[in-house]
Amino acid sequence: MTEETVYKGLAGVVADHTAISKVNPETNSLLYRGYPVQQLAAQLSFEEVALLLWNAELPTEEELAEFIEFERSNRALTPEVKAAIDLLPTDCHPMDVGRTAVSVIGANDPASEDSSPETELLKAKRLFAAFPAVVAYDQRRRRGQQPVDPREDLDYSQNFLWMTFGEEAAEEVVDAFRVSMVLYAEHSFNASTFTARVVTSTLSDLHSAVTAAIGALKGPLHGGANEAVMHTFEEIGIRQEETREEAAARAKAWMEDALAAKKKVMGFGHRVYKKGDSRVPTMKQALDAMVEHFGREEMMGLYDGLEQAMDEAKGIKPNLDYPAGPTYHLMGFDTELFTPLFIASRITGWTAHILEQRANNSLIRPLSAYNGPAERQL
Numbered sequence: 056m057t058e059e060t061v062y063k064g065l066a067g068v069v070a071d072h073t074a075i076s077k078v079n080p081e082t083n084s085l086l087y088r089g090y091p092v093q094q095l096a097a098q099l100s101f102e103e104v105a106l107l108l109w110n111a112e113l114p115t116e117e118e119l120a121e122f123i124e125f126e127r128s129n130r131a132l133t134p135e136v137k138a139a140i141d142l143l144p145t146d147c148h149p150m151d152v153g154r155t156a157v158s159v160i161g162a163n164d165p166a167s168e169d170s171s172p173e174t175e176l177l178k179a180k181r182l183f184a185a186f187p188a189v190v191a192y193d194q195r196r197r198r199g200q201q202p203v204d205p206r207e208d209l210d211y212s213q214n215f216l217w218m219t220f221g222e223e224a225a226e227e228v229v230d231a232f233r234v235s236m237v238l239y240a241e242h243s244f245n246a247s248t249f250t251a252r253v254v255t256s257t258l259s260d261l262h263s264a265v266t267a268a269i270g271a272l273k274g275p276l277h278g279g280a281n282e283a284v285m286h287t288f289e290e291i292g293i294r295q296e297e298t299r300e301e302a303a304a305r306a307k308a309w310m311e312d313a314l315a316a317k318k319k320v321m322g323f324g325h326r327v328y329k330k331g332d333s334r335v336p337t338m339k340q341a342l343d344a345m346v347e348h349f350g351r352e353e354m355m356g357l358y359d360g361l362e363q364a365m366d367e368a369k370g371i372k373p374n375l376d377y378p379a380g381p382t383y384h385l386m387g388f389d390t391e392l393f394t395p396l397f398i399a400s401r402i403t404g405w406t407a408h409i410l411e412q413r414a415n416n417s418l419i420r421p422l423s424a425y426n427g428p429a430e431r432q433l
């Protein structure tokens with residue numbers, strides 16, 4: 056019997072072409088449609104980056120103005136989505152709420168079964184506009200607060216924070232949030248995007264593909280890691296009265312124990328990047344800005360302590376979820392809401408891939424190497 060080669064976890068397998076983004080672990084770079092993500096994060100709004108991902112080119116002023124108007128007028132939760140969320144227990148995971156909300160949005164979309172490229176793009180844009188209200192509504196209901204209506208005079212990031220916290224966020228906070236949205240938007244054939252492409256490859260609809268992608272994102276080996284990072288910080292103990300050095304020492308000791316116990320520590324490591332995640336330096340700057348804005352030096356102590364101890368023991372570097380977790384915490388989001396923030400951003404990348412898959416489709420159906428019992432008779 057010839058031994059079949061099995062690529063466990065599809066590691067190292069090139070499954071298809073994509074023109075949406077390029078992850079290069081050798082140069083530690085990430086390009087969206089050819090542009091370095093650091094430049095996009097420094098100079099563009101999230102709305103512009105979304106249009107770049109969908110359309111392959113930066114928008115003209117007119118295209119941007121038109122999209123901004125569309126986005127601002129499609130933000131409100133529909134009664135159907137609100138009713139569906141209200142039926143869910145307040146102690147279910149917010150990712151379940153996000154997944155359910157996208158499903159309900161799909162079921163109520165009159166164009167759900169129309170998969171022409173123009174309609175798919177319109178559905179993607181509507182989902183992009185509507186999803187922040189799902190996250191904000193969910194966080195507020197868990198806290199026993201009344202929902203806050205969207206405001207058309209605010210941009211995407213300002214309005215997201217407004218609907219969640221019921222007050223206008225400081226410019227620095229809005230900027231750090233915008234940066235996180237840009238960095239989370241797209242990352243080639245990661246597990247959730249690949250899931251969306253698998254679903255699309257059967258010629259299923261866009262909302263089904265996004266719903267499935269949310270399921271894949273929820274796990275702690277993928278998007279769920281930003282929530283898990285914060286649980287680590289909480290387990291170590293966040294003590295505002297501590298100095299940076301004191302916090303770092305406790306974090307180092309925690310990491311040494313965790314590694315001695317052979318634990319996997321979420322927020323570290325990556326399937327593709329082995330020398331560090333290209334997005335971390337930019338996200339770390341956003342975290343630094345939040346630490347300064349809120350006067351929370353001890354948080355950087357925990358951050359540095361864990362990072363140094365992991366590097367010394369195993370040489371494993373942080374991924375994007377590592378700086379994103381404490382950044383969202385300092386902004387005031389509840390820990391379980393961090394991965395739904397990732398959904399809000401990744402809707403852009405997922406839907407760009409759904410469009411790309413459909414435009415040049417082939418059913419995704421790999422082979423398996425059977426290792427069960429040899430043929431036998433009843």
Ligand SMILES: CC(=O)SCCNC(=O)CCNC(=O)[C@H](O)C(C)(C)COP(=O)(O)OP(=O)(O)OC[C@H]1O[C@@H](n2cnc3c(N)ncnc32)[C@H](O)[C@@H]1OP(=O)(O)O
Nearest residue numbers: 275276277278280318319320321322323324325326374375
């Ligand atoms: C935005 C994102 O989705 S980024 C990814 C977010 N996920 C996480 O942060 C989860 C924690 N990290 C991990 O589990 C892994 O690094 C993954 C799943 C991301 C990538 O893993 P893979 O490429 O499959 O590598 P694998 O898990 O086999 O790890 C290789 C070795 O490094 C170790 N390792 C990798 N990541 C970690 C970690 N976070 N903590 C401790 N050890 C780790 C493994 O234990 C393994 O060691 P071994 O060879 O002694 O058994």
Ligand SMILES: O=C([O-])CC(=O)C(=O)O
Nearest residue numbers: 241242244245246326327
């Ligand atoms: O690429 C991956 O495997 C995971 C990741 O970093 C992402 O989806 O942003």
